[in-house]
Amino acid sequence: MELLIRRLEASCALTDREKTALYNLPIHLREITGIQDIVREGDRPSQCCLLLNGFACRYKIVRGGLRQVLSFHVPGDTPDLLSLYLPVMDHNLGTLATGQVGFIPHQSIRRLIREHPRIGAALWRDTLIDGSVFREWLVGMGRRDAYARVAHLLCEIVTRMEVVGLAPEKCIRIPITQVAISDAVGVSAVHVNRVVKEMRNQRLIRWRGKSLTVSDWAKLKQAGDFDPAYLHLAS
Amino acid sequence: MELLIRRLEASCALTDREKTALYNLPIHLREITGIQDIVREGDRPSQCCLLLNGFACRYKIVRGGLRQVLSFHVPGDTPDLLSLYLPVMDHNLGTLATGQVGFIPHQSIRRLIREHPRIGAALWRDTLIDGSVFREWLVGMGRRDAYARVAHLLCEIVTRMEVVGLAPEKCIRIPITQVAISDAVGVSAVHVNRVVKEMRNQRLIRWRGKSLTVSDWAKLKQAGDFDPAYLHLAS
């Protein structure tokens, strides 16, 4: 819960009373092992999930079986908050590796919003930032080449992990495979691999196994045309 | 205002008291002539706009001057509702042709939300549908070819105009140029033209000047892999 608060406060401060209300939310912990769906397209969830540990992603499967990843999520995110007001899911949400999530009943969140309108506003704002990220991805898909798209995505993930304190020295644990990245940026896995190779050659990143460190943040940002404004962080 | 209510009711019914409150919102009308920006990236609006007449689109300009259109808007839409909680705009909003918009002060909307929580929920929901549309566009950009993307876009526009009663017999007035479409689907204008030509040859659409009619809705839907579920309409 600490994580969620930290993230909400990245945009606007909360009072102690509000923080207490958040701490007092009933939350049902669950360990999700491996790659597994949390919610599926067509479901009608009665709770929202808070990602505590590990990575998650939202995705759709299109006619033909191709997969499109819509967003990646880091600890502290509430990826299906939208189910509060959009009863039937229009996409899937799944983990990328073993991780821990907490489930909070819709009912409790609704009461929280009623009693603490400022938290309601913060949550609404959170879903709006979600939308902003989609817009930025759209720009990438439409107007940036494969190299820039991958660079941009890496910048985004590192930045968002920094917000919750999980990217010391621009170094992160990233359980995202190149295939998953290819599903996200709309490029074949083979081509993603070539792009990553090029980035290594250019000494922008070091990436071995699940450990990614950005060696040249300035150049990576430039390569990805990355401007964090769309994340609407307070700082 | 009739339009906005009709659109909000497409997802959940409103009481008379709530409708009255909406009707009583102060609204400042303005005629926008030709292609012109309503709000720009970086602005800090103090009011939201309600599109009354004509078409609008949201877009970003990327490094290099290329434009990416993020969404199209039909009468009844409130394209910058997000400025309520995201103070600085991360994209531009402009008209596509002469049209009429109404401006409503943030302050009035905030009071409305406070006094009528169900309207607040409906508006929140509205911004969530916005996000859902972005997700669907992402799927298109990543996993559908040019032909399907254009077909999908036309299906979406027609469907959304039907909601506000502006598409009798699948025939609409569409002041969107092929260039604008190309900026939206991430394909060159030349290629959009070839795709449109092919659709005409296949007798899916008739499109002359500003008048577009879908002659074969079933086939167009199929070509675009269009499933309106993502629009979260009540019906």
Next chain:
DNA sequence: CGAAGGCTTGATAGACCTCAAACACAGTGG
């Protein structure tokens, strides 16, 4: 230690881009 999944690399092919020029059409002014 074997198997499975992920990564890497090469070769060929295709969708789409860019450049360039002609054409259609609406609005303007003489």
Next chain:
DNA sequence: CCACTGTGTTTGAGGTCTATCAAGCCTTCG
């Protein structure tokens, strides 16, 4: 009424980014 202009549409030809197919390699894990 008609030339003029500007925007939008249409068509052709060559080029490029990226996909697809195919194979070998490397890690991780049971």
